[in-house]
Amino acid sequence: KQEVTQIPAALSVPEGENLVLNCSFTDSAIYNLQWFRQDPGKGLTSLLLIQSSQREQTSGRLNASLDKSSGRSTLYIAASQPGDSATYLCAVDASGGSYIPTFGRGTSLIVHP
């Protein structure tokens, strides 16, 4: 059974810092990994989707890497801003043919001015 762990569970940093959020998964036979952002009480917004054949994806100040063999992914946030405050979730899909993700519990990020 796939298990996804995210470390740290919570993070509070001053504005401007570069951040690394970690995600690990137990079964490396995945098809893709996706990072999401969730604001309190709201739905999820997809940030980056990495296919199993890819090593990384970048969007603006965000960079996500994937090391499938070691079961790890990192989300790097450059020059953090207060608007980045949210919960960040990673999800892995091992289903193939459908999209049936297993989510981690998330990292709750607060960026203070």
Added chain:
Amino acid sequence: ETGVTQSPTHLIKTRGQQVTLRCSSQSGHNTVSWYQQALGQGPQFIFQYYREEENGRGNFPPRFSGLQFPNYSSELNVNALELDDSALYLCASSLAGGGGETQYFGPGTRLLVL
């Protein structure tokens, strides 16, 4: 282009009752997935529908059931509600259902079972 919408936004039910939650997919999307997110947890996959057929199911009992309509809107039905069913229910739509595509999430319905 309209986004994914869900109704109602909040709902209070009592144990043993039945509930129907609704989701309207993003325009042009033919796949919808439903998730349950308990407080402080990540979302858990309930099931997925692709062109009105169930296309995958998570570890949820049969009292959780769904429908997808020809216009790709969807319903999640939960019978015999239990206290542990209290959660945020999310739907997400996508195109193609082939895996690996980006899902677009609605804002969720928060269900409280007393």
